[in-house]
Structures are given as structure tokens and as C-alpha cells.
Amino acid sequence: GTKYFFDVQVEATQYAIKSPGITDVQFQKREFEQFDSVGNGAPVIYNSEWRLSKKQSPSGAQISYQYWSEEYTSENEVIVGIRNYNNSSIERKVIYKMITEGNRYYLSNILSPSTGGISLSGGETLTNIALWDSRKNYTPVKSISFTYQTFGTLTPNINRWFLKSIQETAGCDIMPPYQFTYIGVDYVNGLCNLPDIYSDSKDFWGYYNGRVNASSFPKLYVYPSETSAEQVRIWSKPNHIGAEYILDGADRNMDAANAQIGSLETIRYPTGGSATLAYEANEFYDPAANQTYKGGGLRVKSTTIFDGVNPESIVVKTYSYKDASNVSSGRLINRPVFHIPTYEYRDPESALTKSYASLSSNPANMYEHLLVRSADDLSQSYYDQAVGYQRGVISMEGAGSVEYQFALPATYGASPSGEWSATVNKFVRPSSCPEMGVASSGGTWRYPYTINPNFSHGRGQLIKKIEWNEAGTKKVNEIINSYQYIFKSGSASDKVYGITYDHYPNSPYQTYFYGKYSLLTDVEVVVLSDTIITYDLNDQNKFSITSSDYFFESTYHKLLTRSRSTAADGTIITRKIKYPLDFGSIPGNSDNYLKRIKDLQDNFRNGTPIEQVTLQQKPGEPEKVVGAALVKFSDFGVAGKVLPEQSLSLKIDQGVTNFSYSGQTLEGPTYVLSFDSRYRVDNTFLAFDNYNLPMTSVSRNRVLTSTHWGFGKTVPIVQAVNTRASEFVFSNFETDATENATGNEFQLSGNIYGRGRTGDRAIHPSVVLTKTLQKAEVSNYVLSFWLKKQSSSVTVQVQLKNASTSAVISTNSIVADPAGAEFQHFQKKISMSGVPSTFIVEVKGLGFGGGYTSAPELLPVIDDVSFYPEGADLTTYTYSFPFGPNSVTSATQITTFITYDSLGRQKYLWDQDKNLIQKNTYKYTLNPANQLTSSISGPSSVYDLIPESFTATESCIDGVTYEWRVDTGTWQEVGLKFTPTFSSSQTGQHDVHLRLSHPVFGTVTYTKSIEVLLSPFSVTACEKGAKTFNCSGTVVETYSCASIPGSGSSSETIYKITGYSVSGTETISSYLWEKQIDNQFDWTTVGTTESVTVSALIEGQPKSYRMRCTVTTNTGRIGYAYPQEVYSPIPCN
Structure with a gap:
């Protein structure tokens, strides 16, 4: 039921440009023709992303996502390596350049209307995460800062950035940072043993390998007698029977020692503990060569965990990836490819061509010339990982080992299985006459290297987990899992088909290579069964089995x-x-x-x-x-x-x-x-609020439970037993604002607050508290409140009224006279005789006049006021957002107070009388040292003669002196705020300095650069003549101005500067009158004197226009006048 909205559409513009000297693109031609802006007449514009903008729950609650963007232009060159016929070198040839333009989007805010949000700063490098809470007046709660360090590299003047630390701060509370170190990165000397990202010293996957290469075109091995993709390999095939041709090139084999440079080595935790990682090269078994190779990045070799306290407790885990026969269980998911077959040879430096027939007599020479190299991997893949493993073992000294076995289908070279089979690449030509030369057959993993079906859902499932004893000879436990595929409909996944194709390079014919591939959709892998076997260590033939099946x-x-x-x-x-x-x-x-x-x-x-x-x-x-x-x-x-x-x-x-x-x-x-x-029935819900939160429920034993939710319905304010939510009222005066209200608190006749007992606020007794309630089936209600007096007692009156007629049914009073100077609890039982089913309760203090205003020291005040059925129990809460409750008051009016530090850790626990029960102190091995910190907030530019304020952030250390000055002036001790005024002669750049001083922590200075500008002055103008024209071009309204003598023609308007406010030493040096015609962007100069006459006629017809005048003094100060417009409706259509 959760809805996701992707309203942020990211548009990209992409186009291809031929390189100089290239007349006919032969390599990656299909892509070039798709994006050829010259041939197509325009670039290709498309949506490259749809970013998540909102997530909405069934209740209507939502989280929104905001982004900021910056423009970018990326260029990607299509480069091939072609054998030079004269000198046998590999010639680097840029065929075309692919350019992409658009906006790169970065997540800036994650917002929840009810609780607050997260703000992220930085672009490609995240610099800060700030957490803020809307229930805390939108003030920041804490921030997480990311610190980076720049390191020099093996390439002069080229640097690399590494994340150095992550630190959490909140106000004056600072956590020790998480600190990171990296292999081959020297923090002391600021050096990193890596070259720049364009270096040719890289392996097949782009990892640094330390080799000195003249290019990135790799060495290739050709085996003509092999079939399919094994004809051209990037590794040699030991013990091969048949011809082998080696096409010399760059050494791009993996070097584990160099590949791990820049990898994360240690994490130092705030607690003083650490984690250290050691790496080794990925290894995979190649069935075609019956050989294990290194490549495809790194894997974890071991981890060392230290708790920061006891060196004897260091935990070292080692990782093994071999199968039971001690051969690597790794398999390549996709093998990199770096060659392109060509129909004929074309020399990169001349018009020389060589056909396949003319080269075939010397196979080594033929492959050298007809296989064009690529520096970049040409294979297509969905997967980030290059190598997957079927088996892994994690061992820990003194604790035995755990063996994991994983499903790993659909790897490179794998036979078809189930729904997966590698895409077959084929070729098509107009007839059988054009010979195909070095690409005379199709097959899997062949040119144009079409992508294979996606199958990540079928890999990585845990098949078996075995726990072994310390010696590794006896099983302790064994878990066996099996899986099944489920589909949206039927017994097979739905498939989306696509095609990859490209022209046969250097062929004069319409000859193409292509591959039809499928994308598997609406399929999921789920557990079919799991079996747990527990073994007897003394007799492995004795074991117990439990199993589960899933349907x-x-x-x-x-x-x-x-x-x-x-x-x-x-x-x-x-x-x-x-x-x-x-x-x-x-x-x-x-x-x-x-x-x-x-x-x-x-x-x-x-x-x-x-x-x-x-x-x-x-x-x-x-x-x-x-x-x-x-x-x-x-x-x-x-x-x-x-x-x-x-x-x-x-x-x-x-x-x-x-x-x-x-x-x-x-x-x-x-x-x-x-x-x-x-x-x-276990539970019956009687009512929910608008946020779908339960307000009242009844348990099986007929006990009513009710909750009033506040602060955007995020936390309970009061929980009640034996009453319904509509039958009682409670106010702690923290939820009086509409956005924080429970909807079940008292309505107030005014907002006069003092310092509260539990939360921040209590109410003055002169304020009338009113609430309409449903009557519970009880004889009595209870009025309960806490009061803090000024000097004398307070009489609190409670009246019950008919909700329909407002007629008073009963009046009761309670004299509250606390024994001391602190809050004291009072309550009174109120008879409900004669009270209708819906009634109004009104609570107020007697004998108060007016004139009271909110203040922390205001007295008397009352707090935590409730009116509830006798027999009901109320538990109430106040909060320190976003950390948790800062007070909890039980039904017996026993309150526990909690104090948090700025990081949200519980600091103090207090009892009812504010006696300290518990104190928590947080100490770390690496406690951050106290230091003077501050910052200057204020404008970046100011006007002369106008005072502007600059404010210092208050230091977390007591006893700090704050001094200010401008440039090299005298230091002034004026506290946190500094308000300088600049004269007209001080225009230009200046520095505002803030100096913090402390007898223990020394001094620190902060500087903010500002620009002082001449303040503008006011200018007045008036106009005389044409004001409005009709559709016939006749003036129907005019302006009048006593300061302008005479009159202009019927189509003209006279404008004049009539006043300005400058000091006595300044004089007017110039006037600039400008005119802007409706629907035009430009302003045109029409005069440079105090007065100007302007015609509305344009090509014989009047047009609407507006005027402005820029007036400049001898000091350069500027004022502006904007006279009224002249309006014409022409053309009148």
C-alpha cells in the first residue's frame, strides 16, 4: 500500500562528434549514428533518471526528497588501437567523442512533515549531514561531518581525496571521530602511491598494477583452433595443443600489492577500538584453461577487531575461498574483452588497405592487422562484481570455522541452465559472397558482445552452512537450504527482448553483427526448504534433524x-x-x-x-x-x-x-x-485519529486503554486506562500550538505562560481552561493539577456546564496552597450528578485581574491539569526531541525526570523531588580536546552610513572574551554582537575580525571578508503629457506636473527629476534616462539631462513603454527613479 512518486525527471542531452581527420566512422558505428548531431540535425534529448520525490504510507503520512543540481558536461572518447603497417606499433586513434550535457542531481533534504528531516551538504563528496526536528522549532539537533584530506600522487600536480574522519557533534557535545587509514596512503607526508586515473598502469578491470605500459591496449592470445570466445583470450592457455599467436601489447595482468593501494585498511572507532582489514586478489577458475587466475579486484583476506581496552581480546578472522579440492571456487561473471574484428585492414596513417585474403597466408600477421584493440572493456554486463564464489570459510582461532556454500549459476562460459543461457551473437549479410574473414562464425561471448540475460536473482543464495570444530574435522551444526523460482504467472518469467547490433568495421557491405538478448522480469527466488542438522561431537553418526518447508x-x-x-x-x-x-x-x-x-x-x-x-x-x-x-x-x-x-x-x-x-x-x-x-476477541479498537493512530481500545478482559497523541501525532502525551479518549482531558501546555495539538487538550482563553513543572511551560491561573467531553459511566470525576504559588494560596474553580445550553450544572472550588516554593499536587473529586452525556468542563483561578504577560519567572502557575473519570489511571509524558521523554508521571503522580546531553545520551535521572538518582558520564579513549571554536554570521556586503551587525557563535567553553575589529583597527570587547558603520570613503573590500581569548585555551581568530558599497539615495520624478492611448492611437488620459512648464505634443510625455536626497558635499554628475517597450527585453537610452521628452510612437503607432532614470553623484553614489508607465492597447485585437 505504500506509494512511491518519481517526479524529479533528470534530462540529458547527448551527441557525438567525429574526431578531426575521421570521414567515415567504422568502430561503434551504431552508437555514433544514433547520436550524430550533424547527421541527425540535432542532439538526442532523453530522461536519464527518474528520482524518488515522495513516499506515502496508506495513512497519508509521507517522506519527501529534495535535490539540488549543477550543470555538467562529460566527454567520452571512443579510442581504438590499430596496427601501424610500417613500424608495427599500435597506433592510438580517437574515432569520435561522445558528449553528454545536463544537470547532476544531489540529494539535499529528506523531510518528514511531522518530525523534521535530514539535510545533506556537499556534492560528489558529502561534507555534512544535519539532523533537525520540526518539534524542536526546526532547530538543528546534531550534525555528522565528513573530513577529507588531499594527497599527492605518483603523477605530478595530480591529487586524490580520501575520507579521513566522520564526527558527530551536537552543540558543545562532541563525539570522538571515526578515523580511517588506507593502504599506501601516507598521512604524514601527504602522499598516495597511486597515479592519476588516466594512467596506463592498470589491469583488465582498471585497478592499478604498477606496470610501465606505453598504452592501455592489452596483449592478446589467439588460438585459431578454439571455438567461440576462446579464440581470442586475454590470458595464455597453458598446454594448448595447436597454434598460438601472441599479439603484443600492454601488461594488464593484476598485481595484488598495487591493486590494494588506496583500499580501506583501518577504522578507528570513537570508543578507541579498531577494525583492520587485509586484502588479497580475487581468484577464479577458468575451466577452458584448467587454470586459476587472479583478477577482478580484491577480496578480504582477514579482519582484526580490537575493543580498545583489552589487547588479549583481539579477534582475528581469516577468510578462505577455495572449494573442497583446494581449487578456487571463484568464477568470472563476465570476462573483459578488448578486441574488435575487422573486415579488412586499413592503415591509420595512410590509404593502404589489406584484405583478409592477402593477409591470411601469414596468420600471425593477419590477426595483428585485422583485430583492432580497445583500451576499454567492450563486454556488457549488469553486474558490479567481476567474480563470484561458490564456497567460503571463515576461521577464528579458538572458535572453529564456518563454511558457506553459495549458488553460482550463469557465470562466464557456463552451459545453459533453466531460464538462463548466454546470448548467441550472429552476423547477417546481403549474400554469401562477402567473406567474413576473422569473424566467420557466431557464438556466445562474441562480437558485438551482446549482454546476457540478467540473473542476479539466481546467484548468491546460501545453499549450505556448516559449523566446524577447532580442528576442522567434526561438524557441529549444518544448515541446508533449497530454493524455488516463483513467477507472476505460469511457470516461467516474462521476458523483454532487445537487440544489440553493429556494422562489421571496415566492410564496404551491409554486413552486421547482432545478438538478440532477453531480460527476465516478474521472477523471484524464494526459500523452498531448510534443514538443520545438529551433530554429536563424540559420534558424528549421531545427529538430530529439524526441517521446514515453505509453500x-x-x-x-x-x-x-x-x-x-x-x-x-x-x-x-x-x-x-x-x-x-x-x-x-x-x-x-x-x-x-x-x-x-x-x-x-x-x-x-x-x-x-x-x-x-x-x-x-x-x-x-x-x-x-x-x-x-x-x-x-x-x-x-x-x-x-x-x-x-x-x-x-x-x-x-x-x-x-x-x-x-x-x-x-x-x-x-x-x-x-x-x-x-x-x-x-482479544482487542477491539473503538477509535482512531486522523493519522490512523489508535485512540481507544478494549482488551479481552474489558479494560479500556486510550491515548492522546501530540506533536504531529508522533508521540503519546497521555495514556489512560479505564476510560475512553473522548471522556477525559489533559493539558501539559506543551501541545497548545495547532501543529503540536492532540486535539484533546483544554482550550485556552489566553496564552500566558511561566516555567513548567515537567515541560517548558505552565499556565497562569487567570487563563480559563475549557473542554467538551463525553461523560463516562461513573458517579465522580477527578480534577488534578500541580500549582506553584507566588506568595499566597490560589482558589481554583471547576464548573460543569450543559454542552447544548451552556447552563451551569455545578460549581466546585479547591484552595491550593503549596507548603513550599515548588510545585505541589492537588486534586478534588467532582460529582457528576445531573451531568448530561455531553458536557463542558471549565477550570480557572479566581480573583485574578488582567495585565499578566508570559515570563519564565511568572507566578503563580498551574501545570499538568487533567479531568478524568474516577477509577481511570493516567500516565503522562513530556519530551526532549528527538531523543525521548524527559518526564514520565505515573497515575499516582510520581514523576521521573530524564536529562539528555546534546547527542541524545541519557545524562541524569531525577526523582519526583529532583533528587539525582543516576548520573551517566561518557568517556572515550580519545576524548576530543576542548578548543575555542566560533564563527561569524552576517552580511557579505554592507552599505556605507548604515550600521550592520555581525554575530559570533557562542563558544562551548565558559569564560571566553570576544573582541572585534575591522582590518587593522583597535580590538573592541563588545560581546557576541559587533555593529560597525562605514563611511563613504571606505568603499571596497574589508575584513571583519573576531578574536576569542581564554586564560587556559589561548586565542583564536576568525575573519569574514565583506564589501562596503555606496548606499543608494532616493530620487523623485514626475511626468507630463500622454498617459493612455485608445485603439485608434488617440490620447485619452494625460499626466500633469507643476514642475514641468509648457506642454508637449499629443503623442509625447515629458519626464523630469524633481528631487533627490544626497549629502551637502555631493553633487549630481550625470543622468541616464532609459526606455523599455512592452514585450522587449532591452532598455534604450533616450536622454542624459535632468529632463527628457519621449514619444510613444513606434512606426507611426503608439506602444506601451516604461521609463527609468539612473542618477549618479560625483562620489559614484547611485539613485534610481521609476516614473509611471505610458499605456497603449494597440494592436487592439
Whole structure:
């Protein structure tokens, strides 16, 4: 039922440009022709992404996602290596350039209207995550900062960035950072033993290998007698029988020592502990060569975990990836490819061509010239990982080892299995005459290297897990899993077909290579069974077995419908689940319970269990139902709502064989939800609020439980037992604002607050508290409150009124005179005799006049006011958001107070009388040292003669002195705020300095650069003459101005500057009058004197226009005048 919205559409513009000297693109031609902006007349514009913008729950609650974007242009060159016929070198040739333009989007905010959000700063490198809470006046709660360090590389003037630390801060509370180190990265000297990203020293997967290569075109091995993709390999094939031709090129084999440079080595935790990782090269077995190779990145060799306290407790785990025969269990998912077959040879530096026939007499020479190299992997794959493993063993000294076995189908070179088979690449030509040369046959993993069916869902499932003893000779436990494929419909996945094709390079004919591939959809792998075997370490032939089977049997959906567990004694436990779709089509003449199930179906909330039944079958006995649970739903009178009304259960120790499963049964003209008559109601929900939160429920023993939710309905403010939500009222005055309200607190006649007892606020007794309630079936209610007096007692009056007529039914008073200067609890029992079913309760203090205003020291004040049925119990809460409750008051008015630090850790626990019960102190091995920190907030530019304020962030350390100055002026000790004024002669760049001083922590200075600008001055102008024209071009309205003598022509308007405000030493040096015609962007100069006459006629017809005048003084100060417009409706259509 959760809805996802993808409203942020990311558009990209892509086009291809031939490189200079290239007249006819022969390599990756299909892609070039698709994006050739010259040949197609325009670039290709498409949506490259649809980003998540909102997520909405069935209740209407939502989380929204916001992004910021920046423009980018990326260029990707298509480069091939062609053998130079004259000198045997591999010539690097740029064929064309693919350019992509658009906006790169970065997540900036994750927002929840009811609780707050997360703000993220930085683009490609995340620099900060700030958490803030809307229930805390949208103030930041804490932040997580990411610190990076720049390191020099093996390439001069090229740097790389590494994440150095992550640190959590909140106000003055600072956690020690998470710190990271990397292999081959020297923090002391700021060096990283890696080259730049364009280096030719890389292996087949792009990892640094330390080789000195002249290019990135790799060495290739050709085996003409092999079939399919094995004819051209990137590794040699030992013991091959037949011809082998080696095409020399770059050494791109993996070097594990170099490949791991830059990999994460250690994590130092805030607690002082650490994790250290060691790596080794991935290894995979190549069945075609019967050989194990290194490549495809790194894998973890070992991990070392230290708790930061006890060196004796260091835990070292080692990882092995070999199969039972001590051969690597790794398999390549996809093998990199770096060659392109060509129809004929074309020399990169001349017009020389050589046909296949002319080269075939010397096979080595033929392959050198007809196989064009690529520096980049040409294979296509969905998968990030290059190597997968069938088996892994994790060993720990003194704790034995754990063996894992995984499913790994659909790897490179694998035979067809189930729904997966590698895509077969073929060629098509106009006739059989054009010879195909070095590409005379198709096959799998052949040019154009079409993608294979997606099969990540079929890989990586845990097949077996075995726990071994320390010696590795005896099994302790064994878990065996099996899986099954389920499909949206039928017994096979739905397939989406695509085609990859490209022209045969250098062929003059319409000859193409292509591969038709499929994408598997609507398929999922689920557990079929699991078996747990527990062994006797003294006799491995003795063991116990428990097993579970899982069934997905519904014809309506693919959810789990039944599970069956078999215990060691042979007892079988079966659990059945029934979902909304299992009720089939629900007709319109159904009862409300069935209609609500239909609503679940219609709103795609089909994973909601309706009924769950547990059956037991002991050996030799029939299967019996021993337990069941059923949920009945209601809309509670609101269309579209589907909420639980009742939860029912059935528990029968001896079991029954005649259980009736829920369904729909026709009773008279109506279909009703039928179920076993032995069900008993566990809980009944009487009311939900607008946020679908339960307000009142009744348990099986008839106990009422109610909750008032506040602060965006995110937390309970009061929980009550033995009363309904509409029968009592409670106010702690923290939820008085509309956005925080429970909807069940007192309404206030005013907002006059003092400092509260539990939360931040208490109310002055002069404020009248009013609430309309439903009367509970009791004889008495209880008025309860806490009061803190000023000097004398306070009389608190409670009146009960008729909700229909407002007539007073009863009046009661209680004299509250606390024994001390702190809050004291008072309560009074109020008779409900004669009170109607709906009534008004009104609470106020007597003898107060007016003139009270909110203040922390305001007295007297009352807090935690409630009016509830006698016999009900209330538990109330106040909160420190977002960490948790800061006070909990029980039904007996015993309060526990909690104080958190800024990071949300519990710091103090206080009792009812604010006596300290518990104090928590958090210390770390690497406690951050206290240091002077601050920042300057204020404008980046200011005007002369106008005071502007700059503010310092208050330091977390007490006793700090704050001093300010501008440039090299005198330091001024003025506190956190500094308000300088700049003269007209001080325009330009200046520095505002803040100096913090402390007798222990020394001094630190912060600087903010600002620009001082001349402030604008006011200018007035008036106009005389034409104001409005009609459709015939005749003036119908005019302007008048006493400061302008005479009159202009009927189509003209005279404008004049009539006043300005400058100091006595400044004079006007220039005027610039400009005119802008309607629907035009440009302004045109029409005069440079104090007065100007302007005509509205354009090509003989009047047009609407507007004027402005820029007035400049001898000091460069500028003022603007904007006279009124001249309007013409022409053309009048």
C-alpha cells in the first residue's frame, strides 16, 4: 500500500562528434549514428533518471526528497588501437567523442512533515549531514561531518581525496571521530602511491598494477583452433595443443600489492577500538584453461577487531575461498574483452588497405592487422562484481570455522541452465559472397558482445552452512537450504527482448553483427526448504534433524501461504496464512468486513495477513488446529480508511479437527465474513485519529486503554486506562500550538505562560481552561493539577456546564496552597450528578485581574491539569526531541525526570523531588580536546552610513572574551554582537575580525571578508503629457506636473527629476534616462539631462513603454527613479 512518486525527471542531452581527420566512422558505428548531431540535425534529448520525490504510507503520512543540481558536461572518447603497417606499433586513434550535457542531481533534504528531516551538504563528496526536528522549532539537533584530506600522487600536480574522519557533534557535545587509514596512503607526508586515473598502469578491470605500459591496449592470445570466445583470450592457455599467436601489447595482468593501494585498511572507532582489514586478489577458475587466475579486484583476506581496552581480546578472522579440492571456487561473471574484428585492414596513417585474403597466408600477421584493440572493456554486463564464489570459510582461532556454500549459476562460459543461457551473437549479410574473414562464425561471448540475460536473482543464495570444530574435522551444526523460482504467472518469467547490433568495421557491405538478448522480469527466488542438522561431537553418526518447508500455493498471489516444520521427534507444525486476495472477488452485496478486505485489494495492500492458523500433527495422530488469529477491519465511518477493528484468537491445547477457515458466506441477500465460532476477541479498537493512530481500545478482559497523541501525532502525551479518549482531558501546555495539538487538550482563553513543572511551560491561573467531553459511566470525576504559588494560596474553580445550553450544572472550588516554593499536587473529586452525556468542563483561578504577560519567572502557575473519570489511571509524558521523554508521571503522580546531553545520551535521572538518582558520564579513549571554536554570521556586503551587525557563535567553553575589529583597527570587547558603520570613503573590500581569548585555551581568530558599497539615495520624478492611448492611437488620459512648464505634443510625455536626497558635499554628475517597450527585453537610452521628452510612437503607432532614470553623484553614489508607465492597447485585437 505504500506509494512511491518519481517526479524529479533528470534530462540529458547527448551527441557525438567525429574526431578531426575521421570521414567515415567504422568502430561503434551504431552508437555514433544514433547520436550524430550533424547527421541527425540535432542532439538526442532523453530522461536519464527518474528520482524518488515522495513516499506515502496508506495513512497519508509521507517522506519527501529534495535535490539540488549543477550543470555538467562529460566527454567520452571512443579510442581504438590499430596496427601501424610500417613500424608495427599500435597506433592510438580517437574515432569520435561522445558528449553528454545536463544537470547532476544531489540529494539535499529528506523531510518528514511531522518530525523534521535530514539535510545533506556537499556534492560528489558529502561534507555534512544535519539532523533537525520540526518539534524542536526546526532547530538543528546534531550534525555528522565528513573530513577529507588531499594527497599527492605518483603523477605530478595530480591529487586524490580520501575520507579521513566522520564526527558527530551536537552543540558543545562532541563525539570522538571515526578515523580511517588506507593502504599506501601516507598521512604524514601527504602522499598516495597511486597515479592519476588516466594512467596506463592498470589491469583488465582498471585497478592499478604498477606496470610501465606505453598504452592501455592489452596483449592478446589467439588460438585459431578454439571455438567461440576462446579464440581470442586475454590470458595464455597453458598446454594448448595447436597454434598460438601472441599479439603484443600492454601488461594488464593484476598485481595484488598495487591493486590494494588506496583500499580501506583501518577504522578507528570513537570508543578507541579498531577494525583492520587485509586484502588479497580475487581468484577464479577458468575451466577452458584448467587454470586459476587472479583478477577482478580484491577480496578480504582477514579482519582484526580490537575493543580498545583489552589487547588479549583481539579477534582475528581469516577468510578462505577455495572449494573442497583446494581449487578456487571463484568464477568470472563476465570476462573483459578488448578486441574488435575487422573486415579488412586499413592503415591509420595512410590509404593502404589489406584484405583478409592477402593477409591470411601469414596468420600471425593477419590477426595483428585485422583485430583492432580497445583500451576499454567492450563486454556488457549488469553486474558490479567481476567474480563470484561458490564456497567460503571463515576461521577464528579458538572458535572453529564456518563454511558457506553459495549458488553460482550463469557465470562466464557456463552451459545453459533453466531460464538462463548466454546470448548467441550472429552476423547477417546481403549474400554469401562477402567473406567474413576473422569473424566467420557466431557464438556466445562474441562480437558485438551482446549482454546476457540478467540473473542476479539466481546467484548468491546460501545453499549450505556448516559449523566446524577447532580442528576442522567434526561438524557441529549444518544448515541446508533449497530454493524455488516463483513467477507472476505460469511457470516461467516474462521476458523483454532487445537487440544489440553493429556494422562489421571496415566492410564496404551491409554486413552486421547482432545478438538478440532477453531480460527476465516478474521472477523471484524464494526459500523452498531448510534443514538443520545438529551433530554429536563424540559420534558424528549421531545427529538430530529439524526441517521446514515453505509453500507459495495461492492462485491469486505469490506470497507465502504455508510453512511446515518437522521437529526431531517427528512432530509437524504447519502455519497457514490467508491474505486479502485469497478471498477472491468480493461482490458489492457484502458486509462491511468483506468490503474492507476489498479495499485492501483495491489499494494493493495485499501483504496484510487476515487469518493465520497453526496446526500440529504428532506421530500417529491426525492433524489438528491448535491456534489461530484473525483480524477484522473497518473504515470507522471514513471512506477509504482500512483499519483493524478487532483482533481475535483461538487457542486450543488439545487441538481440533473441525476448524472452519475464514471466507465469505451468503446469508440472505448479503455475503458476510465467516469464521470459526470458537474465536474470541482479544482487542477491539473503538477509535482512531486522523493519522490512523489508535485512540481507544478494549482488551479481552474489558479494560479500556486510550491515548492522546501530540506533536504531529508522533508521540503519546497521555495514556489512560479505564476510560475512553473522548471522556477525559489533559493539558501539559506543551501541545497548545495547532501543529503540536492532540486535539484533546483544554482550550485556552489566553496564552500566558511561566516555567513548567515537567515541560517548558505552565499556565497562569487567570487563563480559563475549557473542554467538551463525553461523560463516562461513573458517579465522580477527578480534577488534578500541580500549582506553584507566588506568595499566597490560589482558589481554583471547576464548573460543569450543559454542552447544548451552556447552563451551569455545578460549581466546585479547591484552595491550593503549596507548603513550599515548588510545585505541589492537588486534586478534588467532582460529582457528576445531573451531568448530561455531553458536557463542558471549565477550570480557572479566581480573583485574578488582567495585565499578566508570559515570563519564565511568572507566578503563580498551574501545570499538568487533567479531568478524568474516577477509577481511570493516567500516565503522562513530556519530551526532549528527538531523543525521548524527559518526564514520565505515573497515575499516582510520581514523576521521573530524564536529562539528555546534546547527542541524545541519557545524562541524569531525577526523582519526583529532583533528587539525582543516576548520573551517566561518557568517556572515550580519545576524548576530543576542548578548543575555542566560533564563527561569524552576517552580511557579505554592507552599505556605507548604515550600521550592520555581525554575530559570533557562542563558544562551548565558559569564560571566553570576544573582541572585534575591522582590518587593522583597535580590538573592541563588545560581546557576541559587533555593529560597525562605514563611511563613504571606505568603499571596497574589508575584513571583519573576531578574536576569542581564554586564560587556559589561548586565542583564536576568525575573519569574514565583506564589501562596503555606496548606499543608494532616493530620487523623485514626475511626468507630463500622454498617459493612455485608445485603439485608434488617440490620447485619452494625460499626466500633469507643476514642475514641468509648457506642454508637449499629443503623442509625447515629458519626464523630469524633481528631487533627490544626497549629502551637502555631493553633487549630481550625470543622468541616464532609459526606455523599455512592452514585450522587449532591452532598455534604450533616450536622454542624459535632468529632463527628457519621449514619444510613444513606434512606426507611426503608439506602444506601451516604461521609463527609468539612473542618477549618479560625483562620489559614484547611485539613485534610481521609476516614473509611471505610458499605456497603449494597440494592436487592439
